[in-house]
Amino acid sequence: MALLTNAPRGTQDILPSDSFKWRYVEATALDIAEKYGFKEIRTPVFEHTELFSRGVGETTDVVQKEMYTFNDKGGRSISLRPEGTAGVCRSVIEHGLLNDALPLKTSYVVSCFRYEKPQKGRFRELHQFGVEAFGASSPSADAEVISLAKSILDTLCNGSIRLEINSIGCPECRKNYQNALKEYFSSHSSELCETCNGRLERNPMRILDCKSPVCKEISKNAPKILDYICADCKEHFDGLKKRLDALGIDYTVNPTIVRGLDYYTRTVFEFISDDLGSQSTVCGGGRYDGLVESLGGPKTPALGFGMGLDRLVMLMQATGCLFPTPEGCDVYIGSSGENAAVEAMRLVTALRDEGFCAECDTVGRSIKAQMKYCDKLGAKYSAIIGDNELESGIVEVKDMRDGSKSQTTLSGFVKFIYNKLISDSFDDISDAFDNMESNFSK
């Protein structure tokens, strides 16, 4: 039935023809993060449900209706992680990493799971690259994290991605602001849309982001968060803006961006692209100074972001970004007859041991079919071994790119191919140099 041959709803297979793109994106993100001092951390895909309901927030959609939660055989309530931050926080608290010299800077590539209705750019299993930094309260840390995200996106994408930032203040100033908002919107509650009436109690700040024209109009005159944040929060936000300016990072302050997870404080930001569908946020994050303490750790300022790899890869494909193509097959050794097949396999293995990609026939094809397959593989060189070659010890090596042929001996085959491939790669390097020089002289 369909259950057997259909992947579960909202999941996607990354096929061999695409996996190299993901490897490239993940490796690039981790590499750049490493230059910024972030080291990879790996935490479990599932945690105690309690961690997420406390960490992400009891009232959030993510916790209320989107978690994959089940009881294990020991009767524990377990949830697949819906995001990356909570698990990392738990881990660094549990292992006492916050007792070391701070900041502690971590990065990760993870799958997250949310029971949502799938659409473009939204999946039930989503892949995320993320970073978390602990113990840094200065706006320099905010700027550093944003700069890292930008550097990754700039390196990978050529489409235009804009940065929007906001400050939602600390719990103190936010309380005042939310009261002011409640008061303001309550007086318009009859005009607000249904969802916004619901948000009035739960999260009035979300109303500011509503797309309904009526709510938008009402929001125009609503109190502004930046008028309500306290002096410290304001100073922090100004400090961030000053640093972004100094780094040459363009941004717009968008007072309506409010992240949907409860733990955020002060800085929140999003990187948004118009080249995706309606799920346009490629990267979102911010500061969460209260989270570590609320999970039972030492009072520790912290911040981070999550970057949606599904959306990022989608964006790169949509905007025609280039992915470095993986090295193809170096050598194909065809064979005819049992003894030759054995010899071909021996040679192929010897070449692989030298670090090359080599293939021989494993399905019993004719010579002609083997050559066609060799062509499909894009092999650089080919050779055919049969009884003649076994007897004479002489093999013909064909350069598949120009069809030219040369001869070598069976015993010297590996060395011969080795020299050919090494000299090819020298040619490649010198071509690259020539390109660089002509680029410089422009």
Place this chain on the structure above:
RNA sequence: GUGGGUAUAGUUCAGUUGGCUAGAAUGCCAGAUUGUGGCUCUGGAGGUCGUCGGUUCAAGUCCGACUACCCACCCCA
């Protein structure tokens, strides 16, 4: 959770107002004389037309339900 759209070979799609053995392109396999790829030509395999039910002499085509996918709301990466 709410809406709208779609569902035909591995893939991308044709299929005319219901009418003979359901098509194309591409991919796959095999041939075009003796042991050598790309181009060309020929042949072959591959579909219970998403599933179940209904209307009809007749359903890929019309109707209903279900399922899946896509898009938007919501939410978020």
